[in-house]
Amino acid sequence: MNPIQTDAVIIGAGAAGLMCAISAAEQGKQVYLLDHANKAGKKILISGGGRCNFTNMYTEPGNYLSNNPHFCKSALNRYTPWDFIAEVDKASLPWHEKKLGQLFSDNKSQAVLAMLLDRCEEVGVNIVLNYSVDSVDKINDQFIITNTTTSYQCHALVIATGAMSFPTMGATDFGHRLAKKFGLKVTHTYPGLVPFTFDGAEKKQFQGLSGISIDTDIEVNNVHFRENILFTHKGLSGPAVLQISSYWKPGDKVTVRCIPDVDMASILKDTQQTQPNKHLHTILQTWLPLSVLQCLCDNIDLQKPLHSYKHSQLQEIARLIQHWQFIPSGTEGYKKAEVTCGGVDTDEISSKTFETKKVPGLYFIGEVLDVTGQLGGFNFQWAWASGFCCGQSLAI
Ligand SMILES: Cc1cc2nc3c(=O)[nH]c(=O)nc-3n(C[C@H](O)[C@H](O)[C@H](O)COP(=O)(O)OP(=O)(O)OC[C@H]3O[C@@H](n4cnc5c(N)ncnc54)[C@H](O)[C@@H]3O)c2cc1C
Structure with missing residues (x-):
């Protein structure tokens, strides 16, 4: 068959x-533009x-994981969030900031995709699906x-x-296999922005909390995030867990500080002095539901007046709530x-160009590269920025 010749x-x-x-x-x-x-x-x-x-809005190189933290700088500088916002505004798509600089479409995601597809049509991109x-x-x-049906030459x-990630949406390792075929290195890959799983005693201990979400500071290997965790029937999810999962390796310990803004040990010590008859659980319930407290402080009776606890017991309770440590059994994986x-x-x-150094004319962009954004719009910003810069510099 004669190939279709194109630039x-x-x-x-994708993005x-x-x-x-x-x-x-x-x-x-x-x-x-071909897609299966x-x-x-x-x-x-x-x-x-x-x-x-x-x-x-606050995209910075520090929001990305990569063996080379400097690699993303050039593209992120040349195509900024404001460049994409300008496109969204030009298409009159309403948007809002949800929190922490995260910009969402007011309408369904379809509106953003339609904007890109309209633009493809305007500039004459040939999209070939299936x-x-x-x-x-x-x-x-x-x-x-x-x-079997068509060949392209370029x-x-x-x-x-x-x-x-998300194979149900057409995700494959095609890019990594192709890179290896052309003699390019691929770094270790693992699922990121993914829920943790528990097994054994931990699963039993926390399973009953499924659906409850609480504010925490979460830490792995000295990386911290301050966001909510969500108990699930398999383990833990929520933005804090998704964020920290990208920094977690099997066997690493995770530390969760619940009620992160207060020094619980001092509060309990002081209140024991000033209001000894107050029940411990009524104080703690100012911040957390009793069901969560009971699970965190497994086997400790929290329903007694403060005077009936020793200092060391109150300290231990504060530690269990504010220094909860566990090793996840794993993650929910690429699925x-x-x-x-x-x-x-x-x-x-x-x-600058996204061209490979060993194979002139071959380029890689987006998530296939060893550049991974944190949760909050950073991954699309990387896709837009790397895609834009590559498209500008294709040498033909
Ligand atoms: C559930 C979910 C929610 C997300 N929400 C957000 C969010 O709100 N904000 C954000 O910034 N990021 C989000 N992300 C991450 C973001 O979607 C990705 O980082 C981004 O889509 C990567 O863009 P990409 O173009 O590199 O890859 P993709 O968007 O994955 O596109 C790859 C394309 O290649 C095609 N393809 C794969 N293999 C082949 C093959 N062998 N032959 C032909 N075609 C192939 C696929 O069909 C797909 O169309 C989310 C991800 C998921 C799974």
Whole structure:
């Protein structure tokens, strides 16, 4: 079969691929955007609880995990949250800040996807869905992308296939396998922004709290987040847990400080002096439901007046509440992970153009790379920024 000759082929019509296609077509390039799914941008549709947390106003390199923390700087500087906000405003899409700089669409996520697809149409991007790639080869300075029905031949090939999180949305390890085929390094990968699981005694102890959410400071390996945790029937979730999970390795201890703004040991000691007949649980219930307190302080009777506790007992109760330590049995894995941590090693890639150093004409953008954002719109900002910068600099 005769291949379709084009300037650029982008594999993966997700956030990064769509943005790259728009950016390249705006530069006058002929672009084919291929995806094996039956719809472009499926993760955009399910993102942000259906309202797409499309960026974060306070995006900084420190919001990203990578073996090379400097790699993301150039693209994030050249395409900022305000550039994407300008696009959203131009399309008259209403948005709001939910908290901590997290910007959400007022309408369904579909509105953000429609904006990108409209733009693709305006600038003449050819989107080909249901396209499963059988092979990718480089012959001289041309890439040949083939499946049973159609082949494409191009000077520039961009891999924007994301990674393994949420396989039900079309996620695959295609990008990592392709990188290895072309001799590029891929760093250790693991699920990020993912709930923790408990087993054994811990599972039994906390299972009854499923559905309850509380404010905490959570810490792993000296990284802290101040957000809510949510007890689930399998373990723990909620924004604090999702955030810290990206910094967690199997076997690491997690420390949770409940009621983080107060010094509980001092409060209990002082109140024992001033109001000795007050019941312990009535004080503690100012901050936490009794069910949570009982689970944290397993086997300790919290229902007695303060005078009947020794100092050491009150200290121990404060410690159990404010220094809760556990080792999760694991995570809920890629099936429930919002992102994949690790990916194509950034040492292999130009941080300005996203071209690989070893294979001229081959580019990687978005989540397939070893750059992972924290929760809160940072992952889409990375997809937009890397996609835009790559699209601007495709050498053809
Ligand atoms: C439930 C959920 C909610 C999220 N919410 C947010 C949020 O609100 N804000 C935020 O910033 N981030 C969010 N994220 C993370 C964000 O969706 C991703 O980081 C982002 O989509 C990555 O963009 P990408 O283009 O690199 O990859 P993707 O968006 O994953 O796109 C990859 C594309 O490649 C295609 N593909 C894969 N393999 C192949 C193949 N072999 N052949 C052809 N095509 C292929 C896929 O079908 C897909 O269309 C969320 C993730 C999940 C799972």
